[in-house]
Amino acid sequence: MKVTFPHMGNIHIAAKIFLDDLGVDYVVPPISNNKALEVGTMYSPEEMCLPFKIMIGNYIQAIEQGADTVIIVGSCGPCRFGEYCELQMNLLKKLGHEITFIVLDSPRDVGKKELLERAGLLVKESGKNNYSGILAMLKGVKAIELMDEIEKEAYWLAGYEINKGECKKLLHDCRQKVVSTKDSDQALKILKEYKKKINRVKMDSTKQPLKVSIIGEIYTVIEPFSNQYIQERLMDYGVSSNRMLTPSWWLKDLLGKVVKMNSISLRRASQEYLPLGIGGHARECIGEAVLAAKEGQDGAIQLFPVGCMPEIVSKSILPTISKDKDFPIMTLVLDEMTGQSGYITRIEAFLDLLERRRETSHVLFGN
Amino acid sequence: MKVGIPKGLLYWKYGIFAEIFFTELGCEVIVSGDTNSEILNLGIENSVDEACVPIKVFHGHVASIKDQCDLVVIPRIMRLTDREFICPKFCGLPEMIKNSIPNMPDITEEEINAYHEKALYKSMIQIGKKVTKDRRKIQKAFEKAMEAYQTSSCGIHDEKYESKIALLGHPYNVQDPFLNMNVVNKLHHLGVGVMTEEFAPKKEVNEYANQLFKKFFWTFARHCYGAGAYFAENRKVDGIIYLSAFACGIDSVVIELLKDRVGDFPFLVLKMDEQTGQGGFDTRIEAFVDMIERRKECEGNFSSYGEHSYSS
Numbered sequence: 001m002k003v004t005f006p007h008m009g010n011i012h013i014a015a016k017i018f019l020d021d022l023g024v025d026y027v028v029p030p031i032s033n034n035k036a037l038e039v040g041t042m043y044s045p046e047e048m049c050l051p052f053k054i055m056i057g058n059y060i061q062a063i064e065q066g067a068d069t070v071i072i073v074g075s076c077g078p079c080r081f082g083e084y085c086e087l088q089m090n091l092l093k094k095l096g097h098e099i100t101f102i103v104l105d106s107p108r109d110v111g112k113k114e115l116l117e118r119a120g121l122l123v124k125e126s127g128k129n130n131y132s133g134i135l136a137m138l139k140g141v142k143a144i145e146l147m148d149e150i151e152k153e154a155y156w157l158a159g160y161e162i163n164k165g166e167c168k169k170l171l172h173d174c175r176q177k178v179v180s181t182k183d184s185d186q187a188l189k190i191l192k193e194y195k196k197k198i199n200r201v202k203m204d205s206t207k208q209p210l211k212v213s214i215i216g217e218i219y220t221v222i223e224p225f226s227n228q229y230i231q232e233r234l235m236d237y238g239v240s241s242n243r244m245l246t247p248s249w250w251l252k253d254l255l256g257k258v259v260k261m262n263s264i265s266l267r268r269a270s271q272e273y274l275p276l277g278i279g280g281h282a283r284e285c286i287g288e289a290v291l292a293a294k295e296g297q298d299g300a301i302q303l304f305p306v307g308c309m310p311e312i313v314s315k316s317i318l319p320t321i322s323k324d325k326d327f328p329i330m331t332l333v334l335d336e337m338t339g340q341s342g343y344i345t346r347i348e349a350f351l352d353l354l355e356r357r358r359e360t361s362h363v364l365f366g367n
Numbered sequence: 368m369k370v371g372i373p374k375g376l377l378y379w380k381y382g383i384f385a386e387i388f389f390t391e392l393g394c395e396v397i398v399s400g401d402t403n404s405e406i407l408n409l410g411i412e413n414s415v416d417e418a419c420v421p422i423k424v425f426h427g428h429v430a431s432i433k434d435q436c437d438l439v440v441i442p443r444i445m446r447l448t449d450r451e452f453i454c455p456k457f458c459g460l461p462e463m464i465k466n467s468i469p470n471m472p473d474i475t476e477e478e479i480n481a482y483h484e485k486a487l488y489k490s491m492i493q494i495g496k497k498v499t500k501d502r503r504k505i506q507k508a509f510e511k512a513m514e515a516y517q518t519s520s521c522g523i524h525d526e527k528y529e530s531k532i533a534l535l536g537h538p539y540n541v542q543d544p545f546l547n548m549n550v551v552n553k554l555h556h557l558g559v560g561v562m563t564e565e566f567a568p569k570k571e572v573n574e575y576a577n578q579l580f581k582k583f584f585w586t587f588a589r590h591c592y593g594a595g596a597y598f599a600e601n602r603k604v605d606g607i608i609y610l611s612a613f614a615c616g617i618d619s620v621v622i623e624l625l626k627d628r629v630g631d632f633p634f635l636v637l638k639m640d641e642q643t644g645q646g647g648f649d650t651r652i653e654a655f656v657d658m659i660e661r662r663k664e665c666e667g668n669f670s671s672y673g674e675h676s677y678s679s
Binding site for chain 1: 459462614618620
């Protein structure tokens with residue numbers, strides 16, 4: 001059994017540590033790239049959303065390297081992510097690949113026993129006991145937490161740094177270095193080291209960079225390839241950016257849901273505009289926009305793939321928030337027709353608008 | 368009190384329920400007119416660009432009656448069956464309307480859970496409170512409405528035609544003649560009968576749908592998939608036409624799964640959006656019907672599609 005998994009931002013770092021420790025053979029698919037998107041688009045149903053297509057590209061590139069088992073998480077929300085596993089299984093089968101899928105679904109829908117059985121497949125393969133499986137998982141969680149913190153700091157501090165490009169370089173070095181080792185303790189050590197390093201970046205606290213929130217659909221927000229590296233681009237412009245949705249947030253949210261204590265601040269913030277969850281992360285998107293306005297950020301950019309059902313609802317609500325709070329929000333809809341310059345122009349124009357709003361007290365904006 | 372009921376989305380299935388319910392409560396019920404290009408244009412003007420055409424049409428219906436009523440019914444239908452949803456846009460429909468259409472009168476925002484009569488009753492009490500405080504009156508209206516709904520029927524089942532086609536898709540796509548350019552009439556004109564998912568036996572529908580690896584969590588996806596598989600595998604019809612709105616997330620999944628399931632069985636997907644032209648639609652339907660008839664007459668049910676028609 002050679003395990004693989006789709007990419008989503010830095011998740012591969014945690015997954016690698018987990019699988020290394022478990023002693024299961026695995027393939028990390030090449031970081032999402034144009035070839036993956038091309039292959040994925042070729043084989044996927046036309047009207048499927050962008051994450052599906054990139055994932056198919058990831059699988060096929062991993063299969064070329066010998067992978068034969070795919071691990072993904074499932075959901076039973078009204079968003080179509082929950083149906084990914086079924087479609088992807090059929091699709092790969094039609095292409096002639098005999099792939100086993102391990103779908104980690106919520107125990108409420110498939111039953112606890114079934115879920116444990118599915119997860120048990122992995123542990124059985126490794127020949128280790130459940131205890132070391134849990135230990136390996138904890139290490140993976142620790143790693144993704146550290147990585148998310150480093151990333152968050154880097155994106156935010158990029159606006160304040162004195163030596164331009166330092167944060168970006170540190171972030172890149174960190175991502176590269178941490179996957180170069182097969183020893184989990186070593187990897188965690190590297191992450192801790194970089195966390196210290198990122199806090200020691202020389203800063204000019206008198207600077208007042210533009211502050212932008214990245215909100216929207218979780219995959220396109222987290223996976224930099226799918227959003228044309230928007231946050232790294234913002235780093236280059238000297239803009240501080242932040243986003244709330246990260247893999248470690250997702251984990252916390254998932255655990256919190258059990259006792260209904262998940263993301264209370266977000267839920268409270270969204271109360272006025274969208275008082276209930278409608279699937280996907282539409283409610284979070286609304287909450288983030290309200291919070292960003294409250295925190296005094298300059299603007300927000302909403303990202304979602306074409307046809308994303310929950311985010312279409314939030315897109316229809318955002319203009320009202322924008323008007324009520326006098327807070328500019330731009331929406332970028334992403335798909336496989338990647339026209340970079342179109343996106344760049346829009347991002348630059350948006351940043352220009354934010355800058356001008358600071359200089360003169362009021363610049364009109366609208367949809 | 369004047370209550371407006373927009374003739375869009377699930378009005379096509381549950382309109383009678385809403386009409387009777389509000390009439391019994393003593394309201395003057397205003398149902399928006401049949402969908403026409405004016406309503407469609409109003410909808411396009413007043414909704415978010417990325418929405419699918421049925422949602423836009425619904426916006427149009429709301430905009431066309433909003434000035435005449437004191438309360439507009441915007442059903443927030445969360446569930447029709449336990450643990451199943453419809454589409455996220457249904458859950459956020461009141462928000463979409465509120466934020467897209469200016470100067471809206473009061474609307475019904477309460478959640479509607481219809482997986483059980485008790486749950487539905489609870490939801491309707493909340494909605495009825497907008498009109499009257501008298502709980503008994505609401506209960507009576509609910510019972511009347513329920514009765515009317517249960518005796519009503521929706522869907523199409525033509526008996527007298529020789530060839531038959533299953534028309535699948537969300538009910539608002541199948542039953543709104545403006546949206547689907549009157550595909551039913553077109554088929555009748557070509558001498559082909561129509562059958563919709565409502566006429567597939569429920570037990571079989573669930574059986575076929577449950578054969579999937581993962582249970583559907585969308586009600587209409589389960590209906591369409593189950594009915595399609597049942598019709599095709601038992602040869603109840605000669606072909607399937609799937610009516611789908613452009614960029615419908617649910618259909619993008621169902622169509623793919625159904626295609627895999629029925630294999631060589633004649634299957635046509637008609638995509639609808641606000642720019643669909645009649646000519647293209649007609650040509651495709653005619654070609655499909657021709658294909659079905661030829662298949663019957665001279666090709667011994669061989670598929671005209673796929674590799675095996677060329678290799679021996």
